[in-house]
Amino acid sequence: MTGLRMRLTGRGTGNLADLLIRTATAADDAALWAMLEPVFRAGETYAIDQGISRRAALDWWRGGTHAAFVAQEDGEALGSYYICANQQGGGAHVCNCGFVTAGAAQGRGVARALLAHALDEARRRGFHAMQFNCVVATNTRAIGLWQAHGFEIVGRLPGAFRHPTEGLVDAFVMYQVL
Amino acid sequence: MTGLRMRLTGRGTGNLADLLIRTATAADDAALWAMLEPVFRAGETYAIDQGISRRAALDWWRGGTHAAFVAQEDGEALGSYYICANQQGGGAHVCNCGFVTAGAAQGRGVARALLAHALDEARRRGFHAMQFNCVVATNTRAIGLWQAHGFEIVGRLPGAFRHPTEGLVDAFVMYQVL
Numbered sequence A, B: 001m002t003g004l005r006m007r008l009t010g011r012g013t014g015n016l017a018d019l020l021i022r023t024a025t026a027a028d029d030a031a032l033w034a035m036l037e038p039v040f041r042a043g044e045t046y047a048i049d050q051g052i053s054r055r056a057a058l059d060w061w062r063g064g065t066h067a068a069f070v071a072q073e074d075g076e077a078l079g080s081y082y083i084c085a086n087q088q089g090g091g092a093h094v095c096n097c098g099f100v101t102a103g104a105a106q107g108r109g110v111a112r113a114l115l116a117h118a119l120d121e122a123r124r125r126g127f128h129a130m131q132f133n134c135v136v137a138t139n140t141r142a143i144g145l146w147q148a149h150g151f152e153i154v155g156r157l158p159g160a161f162r163h164p165t166e167g168l169v170d171a172f173v174m175y176q177v178l
Helices: A026-042 A054-062 A110-124 A140-148 B026-042 B054-062 B110-124 B140-148
Strands: A003-007 A018-023 A067-073 A076-085 A094-101 A129-136 A152-163 A167-177 B003-007 B018-023 B067-073 B076-085 B094-101 B129-136 B152-163 B167-177
Touching (some): A018 A110, A026 A067, A026 A076, A026 A094, A054 A067, A054 A076, A067 A110, A076 A110, A094 A110, A110 A129, A110 A140, A129 A140, A129 A152, A129 B152, A140 A152, A140 A167, A152 B129, A152 B167, A167 B152, B026 B054, B026 B067, B026 B076, B054 B067, B054 B076, B067 B110, B094 B110, B110 B129, B110 B140, B140 B152, B140 B167
Parallel strands (some): A094 A129, B094 B129
Antiparallel strands (some): A003 A018, A018 A067, A076 A094, A129 A167, A152 A167, A152 B152, B003 B018, B018 B067, B067 B076, B129 B167, B152 B167
């Protein structure tokens, strides 16, 4: 199990005390689904079927080629991310990650802590870059966080995302050499 | 079975006579693998494991969410492409395609005919756009063909592809609204 206990300070960290980020296991499935379900059902930020089943969502998030991590405080899961190779073969040195924060933990710096962990984990695994393939343009909070931590918008996909209330919106490809 | 018999004329069509483009079936596996194996083994254009097995390659090319087509002339397969949704959920209206041309048929306009068929097929299936996610920058022949047929380079991924002889090269994201 990879664990990193971090004390967060500075702007945006709210009142987070010690945050433990560790590998996710089957024992986390209920907590993971509690975080993922509202995000996937909303359909605003992930290019995932809004009606995806619990099992399919968890199999995707922490199964197959994905490794998933959980951020917890006092035993409570506040967020999670997965990491995987974004392509195979000649593209396998670029990784992809997905992030989720528990609704009740928004604004406390969890996403920032997860991103920092993910960037370290990506380097530890020997990846040369991290890529986000379909960042919905309306997801300005995430985009701002990622830009503040070294990501650049390297591509714009016109109308590539059908937002449930905004209609067709652009999506960005974001990229950071590690 | 979707079939389109086309007579190709003009620059780059070589001596192609009638070309039939139709749905690929299991009966095409030997011909498909004969085209795909050298391309995947070379590792220069697809982000696919160079050592991929015949079964895994065929399962990917014409299985799962992919629909595959074969271009044939006098019963001989000269090329193939697949089409699939590039993302799920809010991204499911953008498709992705992959193309291969038999080595002996290079330069005869097969790729151009496949692309024209694919664009029609994508519209027929209701897709709003076509996206290529990882176009290796050294694959200038394909890039030129796609640009000549409406695709734009909408993103550049620095060093995102490890070319077997050129080392780390950029990859492009290419996109066309249909």
